[in-house]
Amino acid sequence: MTSLYEEVTQVPDGVPTRRVTITVNGQKRTVDVEPRLLLAHLIRQGLKLTGTHSGCDTSNCGACTVLFDGRPIKSCTMLAVQADGSVVETVEGLTKSGALADLQESFMRHNAMQCGFCSSGMLLAAAELIEKQPKASREEVREWISGNYCRCTGYHSIVDAIVDVLDARAKGQKIKPVLANA
Numbered sequence: 001m002t003s004l005y006e007e008v009t010q011v012p013d014g015v016p017t018r019r020v021t022i023t024v025n026g027q028k029r030t031v032d033v034e035p036r037l038l039l040a041h042l043i044r045q046g047l048k049l050t051g052t053h054s055g056c057d058t059s060n061c062g063a064c065t066v067l068f069d070g071r072p073i074k075s076c077t078m079l080a081v082q083a084d085g086s087v088v089e090t091v092e093g094l095t096k097s098g099a100l101a102d103l104q105e106s107f108m109r110h111n112a113m114q115c116g117f118c119s120s121g122m123l124l125a126a127a128e129l130i131e132k133q134p135k136a137s138r139e140e141v142r143e144w145i146s147g148n149y150c151r152c153t154g155y156h157s158i159v160d161a162i163v164d165v166l167d168a169r170a171k172g173q174k175i176k177p178v179l180a181n182a
């Protein structure tokens with residue numbers, strides 16, 4: 001029996017492939033893929049960027065969120081071949097961004113993750129909100145993350161975490177590291 005990983009990375013003999021070049025987290029990657037392969041599966045299994053999660057594969061949960069040419073998209077809604085020539089950023093690529101560092105601290109401070117399955121998608125959506133709508137209200141934060149499901153937290157702590165980052169940035173402050181208080 002082949003695993004999903006093998007199905008994605010080992011194209012069976014005789015199956016036609018297409019060459020796709022995508023810039024992922026600043027690195028140009030060229031791969032031959034089956035035309036049916038979802039972008040989400042290419043990212044996770046093909047490129048081994050497992051911070052992007054695969055929850056429903058039906059564009060509902062948001063666990064597979066990535067930034068595609070600067071816009072958050074659900075990568076299970078797109079075929080890998082449609083991403084040819086694009087620029088993709090996954091949660092791994094956001095580690096250098098100040099917004100993500102603040103968000104990570106704030107998520108820890110507010111206990112805004114439990115199982116963590118939704119967290120990469122939430123962080124990407126939130127990082128994009130901070131850039132695009134730095135003055136977003138609490139309601140706007142709720143609306144912005146409404147495409148990302150969380151089955152654990154009840155959302156309040158996630159919204160609190162994002163609102164704190166927005167407030168801190170508006171005041172020119174950083175979120176204090178949680179471990180600094182230990």
Ligand code: FES
Pocket residue numbers: 040053054055056057058059060061062063064065074075076077
């Ligand atoms: S896995 Fe893509 S939206 Fe759920």
Ligand code: FES
Pocket residue numbers: 112113114115116117118119149150151152153
């Ligand atoms: S923390 Fe578990 S789904 Fe959000």
